[in-house]
Amino acid sequence: MAGQTGRTVPAQVAAKLYGAVDVIAENGLANTKIEQIAAASGVPKATLYYYFAGKEEILAFLLRDSLAYLAGAVATAAEAPGSGRDRLAAVVAVQIEHTLSNSATSRALIGDLGRAAQLPELAQAVQAAFYDPIAQVLRDGADDGSLRAVADPDEAALSIFGTVIMTGLIHAVVGTERSAETITASVLDLLLQGLRPG
Amino acid sequence: MAGQTGRTVPAQVAAKLYGAVDVIAENGLANTKIEQIAAASGVPKATLYYYFAGKEEILAFLLRDSLAYLAGAVATAAEAPGSGRDRLAAVVAVQIEHTLSNSATSRALIGDLGRAAQLPELAQAVQAAFYDPIAQVLRDGADDGSLRAVADPDEAALSIFGTVIMTGLIHAVVGTERSAETITASVLDLLLQGLRPG
């Protein structure tokens, strides 16, 4: 994957960089000094500037990298055999599991959501990892009858996206004691059964 | 309402400060210079530092102020007569309406969610405006039979909170053409009916 200087970031550097995610998640990017990132990752400052134009880019790179990985795993779940409903469950499970087990990255993401919303590259990575697969299985489920055909599928996909990502992120932020399975089950119960009585 | 210097921010200053929310929402706090905030709001830099310890505090103040206002409106909806289900609908409607009609503040909030998650004051303001009322009407609805009694009410309230706030915020960020009513209706349809067929 490439930074924004045009230079391809070597895998070894990328791997080391993840060592700095904790610091960033803890203090926020604005309060994290480049020297701290250098120290925490073991990549010297001069090298950081060789690959990246600034610290915003370093974090954006890490988030894109992590989200791309998630997008892959989620796509697999979304394209597996089975009903749309089953695959929705699988997709949500993978998303929540990833969010919780990469807690530092998730917390860094939430601190950076503003930029994520503005940088097309990041927005797209979020979309590919979260929104698109949900929209996909939602359509499939409506087609195969395993899910209700809602009036406005795009809007519904957006809401479901919101449900999943916020539930996951909040648990990542507060440091939940609940397991990913428990949380996933609760989210799916809500999404599938709804709140109407009976 | 008080800034963090201990000095009470006069209403007139507070009002002027909202003039700077757009700039902050557009560029993010990190890329917004104090002088820009001073220029956009018409409050001189020296005065800003008389009331606030820094720019983070300025934004935090604005967000708390706006969220406190929303919390009031939402509390009214949550405490109105009617079934839990009706009040859930009312609460969600107010939340989404407010998020969309204060788009700049909402976008600034999303850019600041990281800090919001860490500063207790801000986290509490978000909670009071979004989470608490939802948890409340959810309990009421379960009691009066207008809503299903879910297995894990806290978890459900959290997810609903996620659904509402993210749906609202995303629409605020991308600049939707849909009306608040349409969006509210779609969210409520999803939350109440769920995705199961039939």
Added chain:
DNA sequence: TAGATGTTGTACTGAGAGTACAAACTCATT
């Protein structure tokens, strides 16, 4: 009318982001 408190302009300080650059190192090609 005096003192306290608020308001603002101007000038300053210090931190730290980002740059410049050269020395050293790696690795492919001849």
Added chain:
DNA sequence: AATGAGTTTGTACTCTCAGTACAACATCTA
């Protein structure tokens, strides 16, 4: 093994801007 292109890193530098200091002036209270 020599040349040269690209990489890695240390050191020293510049420059922007957040935040501070402070004095002059305004306003409000007693």
